[in-house]
């Protein structure tokens with residue numbers, strides 16, 4: 001009993017490229033975003049307004065945002081950790097700001113240099129000011145299913161962060177399996193608890209495929225009625241403050257399965273594959289996407 005329509009949100013230009021050693025030019029990032037727009041995706045995370053010393057690969061997000069052609073029916077988002085990031089996002093004309101924090105103390109500290117408690121007031125101010133500037137907000141919680149430093153993460157910690165973020169006014173909350181350790185039983189256990197408290201339409205799932213369980217976790221989430229999923233073109237990516245983390249589930253692998261299951265997305269697979277081929281060539285090594293490999297093998 002699966003939903004008949006889902007939203008796929010593309011995070012490749014941000015999550016996919018943030019930890020990439022190969023330098024991708026501003027022009028190529030813009031071209032990737034244009035190809036993704038052409039595929040029918042309605043949501044693209046284009047970069048980050050974070051400290052460029054921490055994430056040098058995305059230091060040109062402002063230029064990317066200024067150069068890319070916009071479509072009225074596409075939401076363009078970017079990561080914003082604080083006031084300074086919000087200023088960048090406003091200057092760039094980003095539609096939706098993505099705030100982010102972790103369910104585990106150690107990852108939160110390593111990733112954004114603050115304790116969980118210290119993070120709340122910073123994000124609260126960002127969300128409020130963002131709203132005043134006409135921006136919607138997506139919230140990310142990292143390490144929902146496991147932390148690279150603390151291993152197990154109690155579901156109570158996830159609830160606490162989720163409650164705070166919803167109270168601050170995030171429009172949507174994306175639950176991150178940052179290091180790709182979740183399994184379908186765990187996903188359903190956590191979702192059972194969260195769906196008791198928060199509306200299904202406002203939850204999204206963000207699975208990394210480090211251990212090959214991302215697709216199974218998607219099915220487990222679909223089975224619980226969740227209808228928003230993050231994907232990364234080509235399966236690019238990983239979090240630099242999560243050792244060993246690999247990319248999100250490849251958007252084209254997700255789409256292949258959804259299409260086969262007759263679940264509508266509005267996305268064109270051939271066009272996605274062209275975008276994946278383009279960025280694979282620029283990166284200069286084979287990307288993890290199964291459908292990309294299958295298409296090039298033909």
Ligand code: HMG
Nearest residue numbers: 049050051054081084085111112113140142143176178239
């Ligand atoms: P900090 O060092 O505590 O910041 O870093 P600060 O406020 O003390 O400022 C120190 C310096 O940073 C100053 O510059 C600021 O101007 C500058 P200086 O005076 O030294 O030259 N600075 C900034 N510069 C540009 N843009 C900004 C900004 N803020 C301060 N917004 C900070 C705190 C949050 C900035 C830092 O820790 C940071 O940039 N972290 C980024 C971490 C990151 O992007 N991680 C990857 C994304 S999260 C992820 O991948 C998970 C997700 O995909 C979900 C999942 O899979 O779980 C979302």
Ligand code: MG
Nearest residue numbers: 015176178239
């Ligand atoms: Mg991620």
